[in-house]
Amino acid sequence: MEDCIFCKIIKREIPSEIVYEDEKVIVFNDVNPAAPIHILVVPKKHIATLLEVSEEDDTLISYIYQVINKIAKERGFAENGFRVIANCGKDSGQEVMHIHFHVLGGKKLGAKIVG
Ligand code: AMP
Numbered sequence: 488m489e490d491c492i493f494c495k496i497i498k499r500e501i502p503s504e505i506v507y508e509d510e511k512v513i514v515f516n517d518v519n520p521a522a523p524i525h526i527l528v529v530p531k532k533h534i535a536t537l538l539e540v541s542e543e544d545d546t547l548i549s550y551i552y553q554v555i556n557k558i559a560k561e562r563g564f565a566e567n568g569f570r571v572i573a574n575c576g577k578d579s580g581q582e583v584m585h586i587h588f589h590v591l592g593g594k595k596l597g598a599k600i601v602g
Pocket of ligand 1 (some may be wrong): 513
């Protein structure tokens with residue numbers, strides 16, 4: 488999508504700190520981290536919100552969790568634990584209309600459900 492900030496990161500039109508990339512996903516540091524580890528796992532396929540995920544994305548969504556698993560182990564935060572958050576729509580505060588999975592860790596996280 489032309490004016491999507493995450494599509495621009497994927498196309499290297501804007502810079503980001505990429506920590507992992509393959510043909511299906513890109514993973515980069517959140518520019519405004521909420522925890523010592525705060526990465527965003529983003530499918531390269533432009534899907535605006537979780538409401539647009541369909542059966543054809545079965546493999547992709549499962550794959551995203553496999554990538555999270557792999558990164559958590561490789562970067563050494565698997566053992567201590569972490570949190571995965573996906574916002575959807577205005578009440579969640581979703582800012583970027585391209586689905587993404589926040590992975591937060593590196594400290595004891597606060598309330599399990601925010602505000
Ligand atoms: P959400 O509120 O779930 O849509 O989260 C969007 C996230 O993207 C926020 O945590 C932002 O800090 C992050 N973000 C926005 N622009 C960039 C960028 N250019 N590079 C890295 N992270 C970004």
